[in-house]
Amino acid sequence: MKEILTWFSENQDMLIAFGIKACVAVLIVIGGFILARVISGSMIKRLDKTSIDNMVVSFLAGIVRTLIIIAALLMALSHVGVQTTSFIAILGAAGLAIGLALQGSLSNFASGVMIMIYRPFKSGDYVDAGGIAGTVQRIELFTTILKTPDNKKVVVPNARITSAAITNFSHNPTRRVDMVFGVSYDANLQETKQLFHDLLMADDRVLKDPAPTIAVSELADSSVNFIVRPWVNSADYWGVYWDSMEKFKDALDKAGIGIPYPQMDVHMHHSSAESEEK
Structure with missing residues (x-):
């Protein structure tokens, strides 16, 4: 006991200095935790007012809080005389190893954050x-x-x-339905165009503004092709598309307007030598 008291007496100044440093280190750690909580809380409040997903906000705030706490712990250790260079080197090496091992996952994570931020x-x-x-x-x-x-x-x-x-496909409130109908070359183009227009106007789902586009788009090999492009609400896109296909076919049949099959005219010519042989 006497030796211990002697040692404390001889090293009193060093112990006091170390005690002061230890107290300061504890205060640094406490201050780091408080600062981490304040900054992360402020960050959450600010980001909650934006369109960023809550999951991303919480995750980013957690990362910031963890980094501040780690920095405070390293500062506290350094203040009491612990060499933190080796700790930083170990953390850097561990981070590099983890980054290489989880390269694909980190890429997916970064992409997920970007998707949630830019929406x-x-x-x-x-x-x-x-x-x-x-x-x-x-x-x-x-x-x-x-x-x-x-x-x-x-x-x-x-x-x-x-x-x-x-x-x-759902971002905008309206979409354009693109359809192509081929009719016979014998069909009256103006009557066919009017038929398409009347059918579209009879459908309440077709928007009047902007007006639908109906025009001859191509003089094809077997048919005259019309483009029919009405505008609808995005939710009505497929309903209008499928119903129009059926109604237009029935209307063209009733009007006697043919929808030709692909066909090809083949002309055969005989040479003079073949004609003489025959």
Whole structure:
């Protein structure tokens, strides 16, 4: 006991200095936790006012909070005399190894964050993304869940989506229905055009503004092709398309306007030598 008291007496100044440093280090850690909470909370409040997904907001705020706490711990250790260079080197090496091992996952994560920030589509939209067409059911950090028209669930990696063009069929409130109808060369073009116009105007789902486009687009080999392009609400697109196909066929048949099959006229010529032999 006497030796211990002697050691404390001889090293009193060093112990006091170390105690002061330890107290300051504790205050640094406490301050780091408080600062991390304040900054992450402020970040969440600011980002909640934007269109960024709540999942992304929480994740980013968590990353910022963790980085501030790690920085505070390193500062506290450094203040009490612990060499933090080795810790930083170990963290850097570990981060590099993890990054290389999870390269694909990190790419999907980064793409997921970009999708949630820029919002090229949202849940419920019908899109063509990553070569897959379907209705968006859920957007996650690593994948996007689509449901195809035949009720299949497709899990698409986010990196695949952002690496290609994204077509959002539901983004705009209206869409144009593009149809082509071929009629016989014997048909009266003006009567045919009026027939198409009357059928479209009789459909309440077809918008009057902008007006539908009906015009001859091509004098093809076997038919005169009309383009018929009405505008509809996006939700009515397929209904109008399928109903128009059926109604236009019936109306053309009743009007006696033929829809020709592909055909080719073949002309045979005999040479003079073949004619003499015959």
